Structure formats: C-alpha cells, structure tokens
Amino acid sequence: MWKLQENILEANDKQILMNFINSTDRFTQFEKVKQFESDWNAWQGCNYSTFVNSGSSADLLMLDAVKELYNLPDYSEVLVPAVTWITTVTSVIQVGLKPVFVDVNLTDLSFDYDKLEKAITPKTKIIFVTHLIGLPADMTKISAFAKAHNLIVLEDCCESHGAKHGDVKVGNLSLASTFSFYWGHHITTVEGGMICTANEELNDLFILKRSHGLARELAIAKHQKFKNLYPDINFNFLFLTKGYNVRNTELHAVIGSEQLKHLDRYIATRNANHQNYLEVIRPIADKLFLIDNPGISSFCLPFIFKSQSDSEKLKRELELNEVETRPIIGANLLRQPCLKQYGDFKNFPNAEIVHQNGFYIGNNQFVNAERIKLLGKIINEIFNN
Numbered sequence: 397m398w399k400l401q402e403n404i405l406e407a408n409d410k411q412i413l414m415n416f417i418n419s420t421d422r423f424t425q426f427e428k429v430k431q432f433e434s435d436w437n438a439w440q441g442c443n444y445s446t447f448v449n450s451g452s453s454a455d456l457l458m459l460d461a462v463k464e465l466y467n468l469p470d471y472s473e474v475l476v477p478a479v480t481w482i483t484t485v486t487s488v489i490q491v492g493l494k495p496v497f498v499d500v501n502l503t504d505l506s507f508d509y510d511k512l513e514k515a516i517t518p519k520t521k522i523i524f525v526t527h528l529i530g531l532p533a534d535m536t537k538i539s540a541f542a543k544a545h546n547l548i549v550l551e552d553c554c555e556s557h558g559a560k561h562g563d564v565k566v567g568n569l570s571l572a573s574t575f576s577f578y579w580g581h582h583i584t585t586v587e588g589g590m591i592c593t594a595n596e597e598l599n600d601l602f603i604l605k606r607s608h609g610l611a612r613e614l615a616i617a618k619h620q621k622f623k624n625l626y627p628d629i630n631f632n633f634l635f636l637t638k639g640y641n642v643r644n645t646e647l648h649a650v651i652g653s654e655q656l657k658h659l660d661r662y663i664a665t666r667n668a669n670h671q672n673y674l675e676v677i678r679p680i681a682d683k684l685f686l687i688d689n690p691g692i693s694s695f696c697l698p699f700i701f702k703s704q705s706d707s708e709k710l711k712r713e714l715e716l717n718e719v720e721t722r723p724i725i726g727a728n729l730l731r732q733p734c735l736k737q738y739g740d741f742k743n744f745p746n747a748e749i750v751h752q753n754g755f756y757i758g759n760n761q762f763v764n765a766e767r768i769k770l771l772g773k774i775i776n777e778i779f780n781n
C-alpha cells in the first residue's frame with residue numbers, strides 16, 4: 397500500500413509530546429508556541445512568524461491584515477492562479493476582496509506569466525502567488541511585474557516548505573507568506589499553519605487578529621501606549637481590530653519544534669525520490685508535461701499527460717496496485733460550484749489539462765527506491781507492452 401502520507405510522527409516526537417503533557421498544566425497558546433515561531437524564523441530565515449491553526453487560517457488572516465494595513469477598498473482585485481487550493485481563493489472572498497483568475501503554465505504550475513498583464517485592471521492590488529506542489533514560481537518575473545504595476549505580492553507556500561527561487565527560500569520573496577503543517581505536508585503539527593513577514597506593523601496585526609483583536613497579545617513593550625490611549629477600557633479586554641480566534645495550542649507547537657528538526661532530512665528524501673521518479677518516467681516523457689525545477693521541494697509525484705486516456709490508464713493501474721492518487725490540488729478551480737461565478741472554466745485551457753489529464757501520487761519520507769521501481773514497472777507494463 398502506497399498512501400499519500402503515512403505515520404509522519406516519529407516515536408521520539410510522540411514521546412516528547414507525552415513528556416510535555418505530563419510536565420505542564422498550560423496547554424493553550426503560550427511559551428511553546430513562541431518557541432516554535434522562533435525555531436521557524438531560524439529555519440525559514442525570516443523576521444516574524446505567527447503560528448495559527450491551519451494553512452487556510454494563515455491565508456485568511458494574512459489577507460485580512462494586508463487589506464486593513466494598506467486600506468484596500470472592498471472588492472479590490474487579487475490575481476490568483478486557476479489551479480491552487482480552494483481556501484487560498486475563498487480567503488480572498490471572505491475578507492471582501494475579489495479573486496481574478498489567471499491560467500497556469502504547465503512548467504512550474506504557477507501563473508501563465510504572459511496572461512498576468514491581461515488580467516490587470518485599475519482595481520488590481522495584490523498578486524497572490526501559490527508555489528504549487530513544491531515548485532517555486534518565477535518570483536523574478538512576478539516581482540518585476542508587481543513593481544511595474546505597483547502591486548503587493550503575497551506567497552502561499554503551504555505545499556512548498558524549503559523550495560528555493562535562486563538561493564532564497566520561497567516565503568521570503570514578498571510582503572508576507574503562509575505555510576501549512578497539515579498531516580500530508582512536508583512536516584506536520586497535525587493541524588497548523590504559519591504566517592511569515594519582515595514587516596513588524598503587519599506582524600502586529602497578525603498577532604492581534606489571531607486572538608480576537610486583543611491588545612494584550614502584542615509584545616509587552618507596546619502595551620503602555622494603548623493603555624494611555626484607552627484609559628477607560630480594561631486593558632485585559634481591549635480590542636484594537638476585528639479579529640478571529642485561529643490560535644493553535646502548546647501541544648501542536650511542541651510537535652512542530654520536534655518535526656522541524658527532521659525537515660531538512662525529509663526534504664532531501666522527497667527530492668531524491670523526485671529524481672528517481674524523473675528517471676522512471678523518462679521512457680514516457682513525450683506523453684507528459686514534465687514537472688521539474690532546480691529549486692523544488694517535492695510535495696508529491698505528479699503526472700500531467702497530454703492525453704486523458706493515458707492519464708486514466710495509469711491512474712487505474714496504480715489504484716489496482718494500491719497506490720493512492722489525488723487530483724492536482726483543486727485542479728481547475730473554475731469548475732468548482734462555489735467559484736463558478738468568477739469565470740468560465742473553458743477560458744483556462746492549461747488548468748483544464750491539469751483537471752482532465754492530471755493526478756498525483758504521494759511523496760514522503762516513506763517512499764523509497766523500491767516503490768519507485770514498482771512505479772517504473774507499472775509504467776513499463778502499460779505503455780511499452
């Protein structure tokens with residue numbers, strides 16, 4: 397059985413969690429969350445990180461705070477790719493902005509860069525990049541385009557921990573970025589997400605919005621200013637902005653700090669598997685859109701065929717061999733009932749190819765040369781005999 401993800405918590409991670417549970421009475425957000433944020437800052441190489449309860453919450457909070465800090469009018473337009481995860485886009489709608497879809501390219505699965513220009517209107521304010529399935533988008537092109545049109549860039553790195561554009565880790569190439577630590581991702585906190593930025597003012601809004609908008613969540617050095625400003629309100633219940641409660645817990649942060657110690661090793665295994673997979677798909681390379689990039693931090697092993705019947709054939713055979721498959725993330729999001737009003741799916745031809753002819757199988761630290769050999773055997777049987 398080759399599942400999308402397996403028992404990602406190591407025995408020692410579980411032991412450390414049990415030791416923590418036995419040694420504390422404080423389970424809600426506190427010092428362990430701060431520790432994980434600081435560990436993540438060090439690994440990611442960023443200034444500020446805010447731990448929340450999912451990657452979806454991270455996207456929502458990031459967009460809400462950016463809209464507030466930069467005073468963006470309601471229905472300002474946000475360029476989003478036609479293939480990404482659903483909540484990357486629904487977050488845009490939920491904070492009162494408008495998603496404008498751009499087709500993807502079939503090389504790095506980010507925007508079709510030539511189509512960005514056409515999607516721009518006077519209302520466009522943000523480019524919301526997704527680094528899909530571990531592939532770094534071309535941030536040089538995107539940053540130049542954003543600069544030329546005075547747009548804010550945000551990155552969703554929920555599937556791309558450690559992917560690099562040049563020498564720089566994705567997530568450090570824009571105003572702010574998000575990560576997911578859901579079970580199937582490069583590391584897990586079971587459920588969890590992170591928002592990163594170098595902008596202190598924006599980070600303060602993340603901290604406030606994460607926890608009801610409460611002023612007391614800010615660094616202690618910042619408290620007096622607000623005590624002076626609002627002497628008639630009890631500081632314990634002083635709400636500076638419209639917030640949510642998307643906090644995570646000490647338990648998940650303890651898991652996060654332990655998992656982070658494994659992350660470089662997990663990425664190396666995923667990328668070694670990716671190299672072996674490139675070898676076994678070489679004989680059918682002419683049937684596929686090849687997905688590769690020197691900065692990859694492989695999330696999964698994708699197949700995007702030129703023909704739907706080839707895709708169906710391989711998918712069927714893999715499933716018969718107990719290899720789990722999934723569509724490529726949300727595939728063509730314009731086909732989803734909740735997003736239909738934002739465009740006609742037929743106008744996104746590359747997203748359609750991903751939708752009709754694409755699927756992926758799992759890549760993680762349990763995938764090894766033996767499994768990739770099985771993959772090669774299946775491919776060989778179907779396409780060469």
Ligand SMILES: Cc1ncc(COP(=O)(O)O)c(C=O)c1O
Nearest residue numbers: 450451452481484554555576578
């Ligand atoms: C690109 C992308 N963005 C956002 C998310 C949301 O993350 P979560 O599942 O932690 O809510 C995911 C989840 O898989 C994702 O793949």
